Amino acid sequence: MAHLVSIDDVDMRYGGAEGTLAVSGLTMRVDKGDFAAVVGPSGCGKSTLMKLVTGLHIPQVGTVIVAGQHVTQPVSIVGMAFQNPTMLPWRTTLENILLPLEIVERHRHRLRANKKEYVEKAEHLLELVGLKGFGEKFPWQLSGGMQQRANLCRALIHEPELLMLDEPFGALDAFTREELWCVIRDLHAAQGVTIVLVTHDLREAAFLADKIFVMSARPGRILKEHRVPFERPRDLEIMYETRFNDLVHQLHGEIAQARATV
Ligand SMILES: Nc1ncnc2c1ncn2[C@@H]1O[C@H](COP(=O)(O)OP(=O)(O)OP(=O)(O)O)[C@@H](O)[C@H]1O
Known part of the structure; x- marks a missing residue:
């Protein structure tokens, strides 16, 4: 099956040749219908990844393909939601x-x-x-x-065929955030839309996603891809189960290690 999003060996540098290399050697794929989450250390290039997929930034090296089209300008099949509406x-x-x-x-x-x-x-x-x-x-x-x-x-x-969510619940209190996780879960099930979620919240990633990509410290690349094995539909109660906490614990360890190897 063709991937809905294909990022291949991408480098993105801000501010010219001597500027900040935000991501390097970034490769990842998202399939149609997937719910993918991207987690990683602060400043590792998560928002940059979102902007590359939506065509708000064009990389200096590598290719980004969305729905079979090489991304060279803002992509119209994408919907976006950020932290502060x-x-x-x-x-x-x-x-x-x-x-x-x-x-x-x-x-x-x-x-x-x-x-x-x-x-x-x-x-x-x-x-x-x-x-x-x-x-x-x-x-x-x-x-x-x-x-x-x-x-x-x-x-x-x-x-949109693809919904990109960049820390959309970051500014909300814990209860409201959990309520909105359920809203997103149900939207994904009802609308069949492919979702890429960038988040600092590992529980959010584990509750919502089918695939979790862990990024390295800047310049960001994908260190690991986890398949989340929990059946759907998921209930908030799953967050009290050992298998859920084991996954969150593992993600936490991987990010801590990525931070330490800067
Ligand atoms: N427009 C820009 N010009 C210069 N540098 C930038 C620009 N946007 C991002 N950067 C730098 O690129 C790096 C990656 O930024 P990005 O916002 O993609 O990271 P992030 O993982 O989303 O960060 P956070 O975890 O803090 O949300 C950072 O060092 C940032 O300072």
């Missing part, structure tokens, strides 16, 4: 969710012609993430967790 305060939540459709040329005409259909789709997504009826509220009327839920809807409105 930036919603436009003067637009309602629903209008914020529809925003990507107004920006992307390809969708703009379709939105104009089929507004009702897209509003229904946005309302369906709001329901999926537990925000039914909140579309008419303004972002500042929502809690941080609710804004992050809406942010996920916005990342999914154009039905």
Whole structure:
């Protein structure tokens, strides 16, 4: 089967020839339908990896292929969500969710012609993430967790094949974060979207992912790929099981070692 994401021997350096080498010899593959997590020491190049896959950065060495296309510009089949959702305060939540459709040329005409259909789709997504009826509220009327839920809807409105999540729950309290893990788990199951999640939280990676990539310290490359053997659907209770804690412990050890070998 062809991989949805193929990164081959990539080097990415910021700031010219003498600048910071963020990743080097980076190679990884993500298959269609996968839920992949990327973990590693602080500053190892995780966000850089996300930007390479989405075409926000183009590497100096190596290739990035997404859905069979060599990435040379921003990739339209990708949805993205970052740590701090930036919603436009003067637009309602629903209008914020529809925003990507107004920006992307390809969708703009379709939105104009089929507004009702897209509003229904946005309302369906709001329901999926537990925000039914909140579309008419303004972002500042929502809690941080609710804004992050809406942010996920916005990342999914154009039905991306690939959803890239960069520390999306980092700013939330532990309970809200766990609630959102379940939202993401259910979205992955319901929408069949391929997900790549960058996170510092090893429990988050072990709970959500099928594959966990461990990166080295900068310049980042993949040190190890774990297959997560836990059956789906997973319940939060799994986090109290020995096999879950063994995996988290192992990941922790690998990252500690990567940090020590800088
Ligand atoms: N635009 C940039 N210009 C210069 N250097 C950069 C730029 N973006 C990132 N870097 C550097 O590249 C390296 C990797 O950064 P990146 O943000 O990809 O790491 P990260 O693993 O996501 O970090 P963190 O764990 O802190 O979230 C870091 O040393 C960072 O300072």
